Amino acid sequence: MRARGLIVAAPRSGAGKTVATLALLAALRRRGLAVQAAKAGPDYIDPAFHYAATGRPSFNLDSWAMPPAMLDALVSEGGAHADGLVIEGVMGLFDGIEGATGRSGATSELAAQFRLPVLLVVDVSGQSQSAAALVRGFASHDPEVQIGGVVLNRVGSERHLSFVAGAIAALGVPVLGALPRDDALALPERHLGLVQAAEHADIAARLDRLAALAERHLDLDAILKLAARPHLAAGPGAAAIKPPGSxxxxxxxxxxxxxxxxxxxxxxxxxxxxxxxxxxxxxxxxxxxxxxxxxxxxxxxxxxxxxxxxxxxxxxxxxxxxxxxxxxxxxxxxxxxxxxxxxxxxxxxxxxxxxxxxxxxxxxxxxxxxxxxxxxxxxxxxxxxxxxxxxxxxxxxxxxxxxxxxxxxxxxxxxxxxxxxxxxxxxxxxxxxxxxxxx
Missing domain, CATH: 3.40.50.880 (Class I glutamine amidotransferase (GATase) domain)
Structure with missing residues (x-):
């Protein structure tokens, strides 16, 4: 396949990975790149935002519901005509259900199967140097999962950034961006998650603001360099639901x-x-x-x-x-x-x-x-x-x-x-x- 890819994940839900993902997608599209997005886990709403940001339909990847061959086929097909593949994680990076190895539904399993680097979005509000301990733990938790870089989210000031980034630098994990604390960046929610993309009359303007935010606060060149070609096993896809009619x-x-x-x-x-x-x-x-x-x-x-x-x-x-x-x-x-x-x-x-x-x-x-x-x-x-x-x-x-x-x-x-x-x-x-x- 043509596309190189990475996974945007976080230590927990609510850390800001959807905003970071959309900012990255919109900025890369603004550069003229054909970017394919995907979403880990069972989620209908985030892929619609991906589509708005990229102009390309997003798809889901779920290691519990989908067998490995089906995951391989989806990634191969999705990345065949794109310059880059960005997979947005679900919940925390290692969060899944107890079960068979490789079939827990955790984002980390996709990182391990496809051998893709993880861009970890860390919410640093309410902490500074302690964020380095968290990054150290995620970087060493599973040798099959590579933390390729970190994006700091909800940074309060330049002084705050220097404390956090300085502590993380000692780990050898690069800080590839720092997004400011700004409540206006949050997307409105309702009982099943975000308000749907199609219901936002200002979705294009929101994405333009996020693209500009990424251009100012993310090292886009370094993030692109971080991306790797997915490791894909040969073999046909499987387990599709047959059409219920013609x-x-x-x-x-x-x-x-x-x-x-x-x-x-x-x-x-x-x-x-x-x-x-x-x-x-x-x-x-x-x-x-x-x-x-x-x-x-x-x-x-x-x-x-x-x-x-x-x-x-x-x-x-x-x-x-x-x-x-x-x-x-x-x-x-x-x-x-x-x-x-x-x-x-x-x-x-x-x-x-x-x-x-x-x-x-x-x-x-x-x-x-x-x-x-x-x-x-x-x-x-x-x-x-x-x-x-x-x-x-x-x-x-x-x-x-x-x-x-x-x-x-x-x-x-x-x-x-x-x-x-x-x-x-x-x-x-x-x-x-x-x-x-x-x-």
Missing amino acids: RIALAQDEAFSFVYAHMLDGWRRAGAEIVPFSPLADEPPPDDCDCCWLPGGYPELHAGRLAAATQFREGLARFAATRPVHGECGGYMVLGQGLEDADGVRHAMAGLLGHATSFAQRKLHLGYRAARMLSESPIGDAGSVVRGHEFHYAALISPGSDAPLVELEDGQGRALGPSGGRRGHVTGTFFHAIAASAD
């Missing part, structure tokens, strides 16, 4: 936006056509499609509009009478009888499955999932296992009487019981599919 009606708007790029790319490579439509614009699934997919997103923020979208709901019911309809997470909520919004107001949903959900009675559901299919569905054949995750705050307030769709285990193999629902051609679950299990 023409797939895909709900796509602010309420339905959580769909993985590698899923859509895999469907297209297999010969399927993706046909978008907008439930929020009261559009039904196109009648010339043979499957309808309702992805996750934020239906709880648009429940009133969805309830009033009669053409969408009636068209979805007509479609479901003869063809498969599948809903993931938010899509599953919309397939049910009703959805309570944050104020406890219940809104009628499609009524194609028997359950009801509530965003007023919030409870966090978060974690990897292995799902064994109890019957054939758009995400797999009966008996097959699909790996993915759950991340939502909605509560199931009425389970309904539909047959369950899957039998779930958590990321460590502990049984979680049946989940989701199926009725006629309609299926749905809170579970987000990432890859067919190769185990």
Whole structure:
């Protein structure tokens, strides 16, 4: 492959790696480089910001859900026509679940598999020389993971910078940038993470400011020199989810936006056509499609509009009478009888499955999932296992009487019981599919 790459990671969540990543991506694009971004772990929101910064669709890399061959194939394909590859980490660099070596979901496993250097973003607010002890620990924790350089974040002053950088210099780990403490750099958040990139009317101006910030405060030449060619094993990619139809009606708007790029790319490579439509614009699934997919997103923020979208709901019911309809997470909520919004107001949903959900009675559901299919569905054949995750705050307030769709285990193999629902051609679950299990 053509691209050289690196991984932007941090000791913990909230250290500023997304802002640092976007600043780096925007600055490199401003230099005229074709930069490919990727995101470690199960995340829909950060890749949309990557796309805004680079003009190229970003993709996910997850060492728990995806087997090594699939990771290799994604990196090879993604870097084939780019000058550089920047992978944004998830949580802290070594954070993952307990499990088989190389399959914990930690960013460090990607660094080890691809032999890519890590650019460590360290939030130094509230400390000075002590930051060197932290960097020393990360640099020596795993001999398979190379800390190639450090970017200091939330630096308070030149004096503060001199104390921190001076202490780190003794370690032999270069400081390749220092971003100032500035609350205006933070991106607004909501319950599932950052407010989506498409909802920022000023996204271009924000990225211009971040590019200028990187040009002033990062050693871009040294960062480019740090990048290395990914180590890739020969062999075909594997574990893609097969397309659920030849023409797939895909709900796509602010309420339905959580769909993985590698899923859509895999469907297209297999010969399927993706046909978008907008439930929020009261559009039904196109009648010339043979499957309808309702992805996750934020239906709880648009429940009133969805309830009033009669053409969408009636068209979805007509479609479901003869063809498969599948809903993931938010899509599953919309397939049910009703959805309570944050104020406890219940809104009628499609009524194609028997359950009801509530965003007023919030409870966090978060974690990897292995799902064994109890019957054939758009995400797999009966008996097959699909790996993915759950991340939502909605509560199931009425389970309904539909047959369950899957039998779930958590990321460590502990049984979680049946989940989701199926009725006629309609299926749905809170579970987000990432890859067919190769185990």
